[in-house]
Amino acid sequence: AQSVTQLDSHVSVSEGTPVLLRCNYSSSYSPSLFWYVQHPNKGLQLLLKYTSAATLVKGINGFEAEFKKSETSFHLTKPSAHMSDAAEYFCVVSVTNFGNEKLTFGTGTRLTIIP
Amino acid sequence: NAGVMQNPRHLVRRRGQEARLRCSPMKGHSHVYWYRQLPEEGLKFMVYLQKENIIDESGMPKERFSAEFPKEGPSILRIQQVVRGDSAAYFCASSPRRAGAEAFFGQGTRLTVV
Numbered sequence: 001a002q003s004v005t006q007l008d009s010h011v012s013v014s015e016g017t018p019v020l021l022r023c024n025y026s027s028s029y030s031p032s033l034f035w036y037v038q039h040p041n042k043g044l045q046l047l048l049k050y051t052s053a054a055t056l057v058k059g060i061n062g063f064e065a066e067f068k069k070s071e072t073s074f075h076l077t078k079p080s081a082h083m084s085d086a087a088e089y090f091c092v093v094s095v096t097n098f099g100n101e102k103l104t105f106g107t108g109t110r111l112t113i114i115p
Numbered sequence: 116n117a118g119v120m121q122n123p124r125h126l127v128r129r130r131g132q133e134a135r136l137r138c139s140p141m142k143g144h145s146h147v148y149w150y151r152q153l154p155e156e157g158l159k160f161m162v163y164l165q166k167e168n169i170i171d172e173s174g175m176p177k178e179r180f181s182a183e184f185p186k187e188g189p190s191i192l193r194i195q196q197v198v199r200g201d202s203a204a205y206f207c208a209s210s211p212r213r214a215g216a217e218a219f220f221g222q223g224t225r226l227t228v229v
Contacts, residue, residue: 004157033222043119044158044206083192090157105150105157 002027002093006106014114019078021109023091026072029088034092035065038108044090050074061085086113117141119209119221120189128197129228136192136224140209147190148218151180152204164190199229 007022025031035047048059055067061084065076074091091106120139126177128134140147150158160174165182173180179197184190194201204225208218 041222043222044208045220046217049217102160103150103158105159107155107157 002029002031002095002102002104003108004091004093004104006089006091006109007108009107010110010112012112012114013081015083016080019076019081019085019111021076021089021091021111022027022075023074023106024041024072025074025093027095029095032094033065033067034094034103035059035063035074035076036092038088040087047071047076047089054064081111081113083113083115086111119144119207119219120208121205121221121224123224124222125225125227127229129229130198131196134201134226134228135192136194136199136205136207136226137194138190138207138209138221140190140207141211141219143207144211144219146210146218147184148210149190149192149206150206152206152223153201158206161192161217194226197226199228202226202228 003026005024013019033050036044037047038044047063048065050056050057050067058064063078065074088108088110089104090108094105095102119141124136126134133214147160149165151161151215152158162175162182165169166184179194179195204223206223207219210218
């Protein structure tokens, strides 16, 4: 079985300061890990993904995430927050079993940017 | 190329009525996934379909829920005899191949059962 825990339901940072959104996972198999972003009234957009290559993954809009197997973590970071980063962020673990790929979503972290 | 289109965006049904949610995949995409998001929870997989075939429905409730993806037209998620617990956001995603995480998501349909 697999699960995802997003440790913060809400995060607020000032514009121009670093962003850290935390995610821990558990999986019986080698997982793929993803971060999705959902802006208000929009669909989910893939930010970045880890699929057992480099442990530091760079995504769109200046975001990156580091896969740490020893800590079972996949935290999302950005050096400098922008107002347009205000959105809901979902950490996702994917496991392929017998040819079927299943996505397990975290409960989401709402990021607020303070001007 | 328009994105994944879901309609309606908001749907209100009385208990016992039927709800029909539509999803038009992106052009060229033949794989469709449906997810449900209950309040304060993450998205949960419901069903994976290809044209005219249900591939994986392991996340679908055993009763009242059904899904189809006909040769022509949108994918339909149908909920019969809705109950208050069906109130949720329902998201559809489409993909050109079987790669669940690299699917493109629609904006969702928010179903409210009164």
